[in-house]
Structure formats: structure tokens, C-alpha cells
Amino acid sequence: MVATEVGDKRVDYIPGNSSIRLVDFPLKDASFRSRRLLQLALATIPWAEKSQYLLFPSIYELEPQAIDVLRQELSIPIYTIGPTIPYLSHNQVVSTNHDYINWLDNQPLGSVLYVSQGSFLSVSSEQIDEIANGLRESGVRFLWVMRGESSNWKNICGDKGFVLPWCDQLKVLMHSAIGGFWSHCGWNSTREGLFCGVPFLTFPIMMDQPLNSKYIVEDWKVGWRVEKEVKETVLIRRDEIARLVRRFMDLDDYEVKEMRKRARELQQVCQSSIASGGSSENNMEEFLGHILHGAKP
Structure with missing residues (x-):
């Protein structure tokens, strides 16, 4: 480090x-x-x-x-x-018969934070616990892809969270209920988020992910870092996560409105x-x- x-x-x-x-x-x-x-x-x-x-x-x-x-x-x-x-139209998204798509269909427009830390690497169990409790305390609706024992986290995450071991990420990101993407910033996820016009909360782990996060936050200005400071030992606490997520998903916040506007503009560039x-x-x-x-x- x-x-x-x-x-x-x-x-x-x-x-x-x-x-x-x-x-x-x-x-x-x-x-x-x-x-x-x-x-x-x-x-x-x-x-x-x-x-x-x-x-x-x-x-x-x-x-x-x-x-x-x-x-x-x-x-x-x-x-x-x-x-x-692959390009998907909105009609292809809503016609998919999955529990999580059905759940998204019943959520307000742009109200759900999609959370995925990727399939290759993960953070510590202690950090996962802080993320889960932070998401619950934020009061924000979220859909979280949790690899492995996702069922163990369902009770912790509360009634506003939908936790599952896998989903079709592109279809989720294109759904109108999705208003943000908590991402590890792998290049595939970065491209898909940009293509779908979704702003990011970046939580990179290693390799190219921190650089992708840098471009998302500093160059393209379509996201915020979860980790605000450079620290030797990093554990983002649940209260920090709750405050950040709550503001990030606040549709009345001016900075959030501008970020979502830029995300839509980049979506048009990609398409x-x-x-x-x-x-x-x-x-x-x-x-x-x-x-x-x-x-x-």
C-alpha cells in the first residue's frame, strides 16, 4: 500500500x-x-x-x-x-421473467441503487458488514448482487434491499428504476454503466479499477468515490456509507442532478x-x- x-x-x-x-x-x-x-x-x-x-x-x-x-x-x-x-431495448428488459426484474418494476423511477463488487475479487467480511448496515441505515432502496452466501445478508439488509447471488447486470442497469451504480469499477462494469447512463459510487479494489474510478469521478464527472481520503488502512464505516448513499440518491440535490445529467450525456455519446x-x-x-x-x- x-x-x-x-x-x-x-x-x-x-x-x-x-x-x-x-x-x-x-x-x-x-x-x-x-x-x-x-x-x-x-x-x-x-x-x-x-x-x-x-x-x-x-x-x-x-x-x-x-x-x-x-x-x-x-x-x-x-x-x-x-x-x-449487447444492446437491449427497454422492451427486452421488462419482458424478462426474473424475480429481481419484477421487484424493480414495482419501484419508483430512479430510486434503486444497484450494488455489485464484481465476481473476481471482494473486500473483507468486515467491510461487507459495514456496507450492508450502511445501506440499510440509509433508507434507500437497493439491489445487491452478493456472490456466495447471499441469503445470510438478506435479514441484515432490511426490507428495502433485494439481495441475490447473480443477475443480468446489463438488464438491471437499463431498468428505469435504477438511479445509481455502486461499482468496483472493472472495465466491463464501467462500460455498461456509461452505456446505460447511470451515475456511479466507486469502490475499486485493485489493478485498473482505481484508474477507472479516477476517470469516472474526475474526468467524466459521473460519480463519487466512496473512499474520500487516502488512508493506510481503509474501513469505510456504516454511518459514512449511509450518509453518502442517502445524498447520492437524493433526486433534489443540485450536484446529483448535474451528475445524472452528465451521465445521460455520456450515454448518448456511447450509443x-x-x-x-x-x-x-x-x-x-x-x-x-x-x-x-x-x-x-
């Missing part, structure tokens, strides 16, 4: 990126698992220069400076083809990118043209 006094310092000289806190770099987690994943990721970088093409599951309009720098540094075509997630004439659509057509017609990049 980066020491507190160092972690809050910023690096502002990485081409194509705005300033980044040291604590948001993948180096902050010193566990063997984290180091191993970082080593595997770094090992793939030399292969980029040997490739004929680079395809990124991102959208040019979300990070144009970074993509432009890569195009300057590498002599191969670079295409953003994101968000690379326009895959429409006819959009940046991702054009990139995919150009890439396929090279492949199908044997043109050299």
Missing part, C-alpha cells in the same frame, strides 16, 4: 492523461496476486509493436487524448470499437458511437475492410 502522505500526490506528466494520484496506480496493492496480474499485463505490452492492428473495447470520445498519443507512438492502425456490449456513422461503427468497418480485402494497414 502506498503510504498516505505519498499516495495523495499526483503525477501530471503521462502523455494523454490528466493528473493521476499515486494511490490510483496499479502498484498500490502489494499482494502476490496483484503483482502477478500486473506482471502478466506488462508482459503483453511488447507484443503491441509486433501486431498489425490494435483493437480497444473503448470509445474514442471517452479518451481521445490517450488514443491520439498511442496513434502517434505506434505505427500500426489503432481502432476503438467499444463499448462492445452514438455504435450508430451508423459513429466512431466505433466506422472503425469496425475500416478494420473489416482491411481484413476482407487484404489491404495492408
